[in-house]
Amino acid sequence: MTDRTAKLTIEDKDFELPIFSPTAGPDVVDIRKLYAQAGVFTYDPGFTSTASCDSTITFIDGDKGELLHRGYPIDQLAASSHYLEVCYLLLYGELPSAAQLEDFESRVTKHTMLHEQMVYFFRGFRRDAHPMAIMTGVVGAMSAFYHDSTDISDPWQREVASIRLVAKMPTIAAWAYKYSIGQPLVYPRNDMDYASNFLRMCFSVPAEEYEVNPILSRAMDRIFTLHADHEQNASTSTVRLASSSGANPFACIAAGIACLWGPAHGGANQACLEMLREIGTPDRIPEFIARAKDKSDPFRLMGFGHRVYKNFDPRAKVMKQSADEVLDLLGVEDNPILQVAKELEEAALADPYFTDKKLFPNVDFYSGIILEAMGFPTSMFTPIFAVSRTVGWISQWKEMIEDPAMKIGRPRQLYKGATMRDYVDIEKR
Ligand code: SDX
Numbered sequence: 001m002t003d004r005t006a007k008l009t010i011e012d013k014d015f016e017l018p019i020f021s022p023t024a025g026p027d028v029v030d031i032r033k034l035y036a037q038a039g040v041f042t043y044d045p046g047f048t049s050t051a052s053c054d055s056t057i058t059f060i061d062g063d064k065g066e067l068l069h070r071g072y073p074i075d076q077l078a079a080s081s082h083y084l085e086v087c088y089l090l091l092y093g094e095l096p097s098a099a100q101l102e103d104f105e106s107r108v109t110k111h112t113m114l115h116e117q118m119v120y121f122f123r124g125f126r127r128d129a130h131p132m133a134i135m136t137g138v139v140g141a142m143s144a145f146y147h148d149s150t151d152i153s154d155p156w157q158r159e160v161a162s163i164r165l166v167a168k169m170p171t172i173a174a175w176a177y178k179y180s181i182g183q184p185l186v187y188p189r190n191d192m193d194y195a196s197n198f199l200r201m202c203f204s205v206p207a208e209e210y211e212v213n214p215i216l217s218r219a220m221d222r223i224f225t226l227h228a229d230h231e232q233n234a235s236t237s238t239v240r241l242a243s244s245s246g247a248n249p250f251a252c253i254a255a256g257i258a259c260l261w262g263p264a265h266g267g268a269n270q271a272c273l274e275m276l277r278e279i280g281t282p283d284r285i286p287e288f289i290a291r292a293k294d295k296s297d298p299f300r301l302m303g304f305g306h307r308v309y310k311n312f313d314p315r316a317k318v319m320k321q322s323a324d325e326v327l328d329l330l331g332v333e334d335n336p337i338l339q340v341a342k343e344l345e346e347a348a349l350a351d352p353y354f355t356d357k358k359l360f361p362n363v364d365f366y367s368g369i370i371l372e373a374m375g376f377p378t379s380m381f382t383p384i385f386a387v388s389r390t391v392g393w394i395s396q397w398k399e400m401i402e403d404p405a406m407k408i409g410r411p412r413q414l415y416k417g418a419t420m421r422d423y424v425d426i427e428k429r
Pocket of ligand 1: 234
């Protein structure tokens with residue numbers, strides 16, 4: 001509770017609104033009773049100043065460029081942890097002991113297979129279907145196959161659904177890729193780590209043994225870690241809103257995948273690499289910078305800017321280091337796309353338009369360069385983001401479902417339409 005209040009005066013009436021303080025970040029003004037007391041709504045399209053929930057999972061300080069998962073800085077987790085350990089941290093709140101981690105990894109590994117009949121879903125799509133379309137459909141369809149983990153009131157079913165989703169997403173994403181290139185689907189193995197299994201399911205072919213390159217599996221695991229969760233972003237808010245009606249977890253995660261697909265959100269990694277390819281050479285950078293600044297041109301620098309970060313996205317810093325390392329270790333000398341990215345970043349950060357508006361590279365600016373060097377087509381960039389973010393969506397979903405105060409989300413509006421009027425018969429129109 002709190003004894004601090006904010007005073008709101010509307011015409012001649014004063015209203016007192018409680019103020020709550022977080023463990024980190026801005027205070028919040030509790031407006032839950034405002035409509036009942038004052039008969040007014042607050043107005044915040046895009047939720048630029050709205051705290052939609054309580055949470056203990058991820059904290060972002062946009063001014064400092066800080067990202068914490070359960071208090072641990074993302075750069076430390078990227079350097080010292082690995083994706084499944086970060087999954088445990090996000091899901092259960094603490095870093096696991098060795099025994100807890102071994103048990104968790106074993107449970108995830110043993111759930112990586114899909115119900116064999118789900119193969120037919122993939123075959124129902126055209127070969128040129130975008131993998132995100134396939135993932136949205138197949139993940140939604142999981143609620144038709146895994147009935148024993150759809151009752152959200154049962155803690156055990158919530159736990160099983162969580163493990164199934166974290167475990168099966170790489171298989172679904174890899175199968176969407178294999179299907180799109182007409183190659184046989186590759187089944188997960190129980191003797192491989194999460195990232196290596198995913199690479200093998202994507203790149204191995206029956207004609208030869210697939211050797212996982214440790215550089216690539218480490219880079220893949222780091223990309224998974226960097227995308228795992230990010231507070232109340234658009235897709236996570238979509239999952240929370242869908243879940244607030246009591247919908248089953250598979251349907252809610254499918255809603256999150258659909259939202260992530262947008263180019264303003266998770267689809268930016270694909271759009272960013274396509275933009276870098278379109279720029280092509282450093283001499284064309286000024287032309288694209290000018291277009292990004294031109295209000296009459298809808299073009300924006302993809303991979304730049306962020307609703308919350310008004311400083312460097314800490315994930316972009318790690319991703320940039322990783323891009324240098326991976327390309328160097330792969331012997332991809334002088335990658336022209338990486339060169340364009342670095343010079344574009346330099347040019348933008350020397351331009352007051354971007355620095356005054358606090359537009360810095362975000363997580364999507366360098367990730368596509370690494371993924372392309374690893375052999376992925378651009379259409380697989382956002383599916384990989386979805387694989388990683390599933391644990392974040394599920395952790396936030398669990399947190400909300402387990403909150404006794406949970407209510408169905410139901411925003412209101414500033415109505416600007418027609419006021420009451422009578423129906424007019426067609427003869428009189
Ligand atoms: C992700 O929310 C999350 O946490 C998301 C995410 C996660 O992990 O879940 O971090 C993942 O989605 C990263 C963002 C990926 N998207 C892109 O890279 C697409 C390009 N970026 C923009 O579309 C934009 O920056 C957003 C969508 C990311 C943020 O938009 P906002 O906060 O709504 O900001 P805005 O559109 O109000 O822009 C503020 C100003 C505007 O100019 P003015 O009207 O004030 O004159 O900055 C300009 C914008 O025109 N601007 C850009 C720009 N981004 C904003 N101008 C050129 N290029 C850009 N990229």
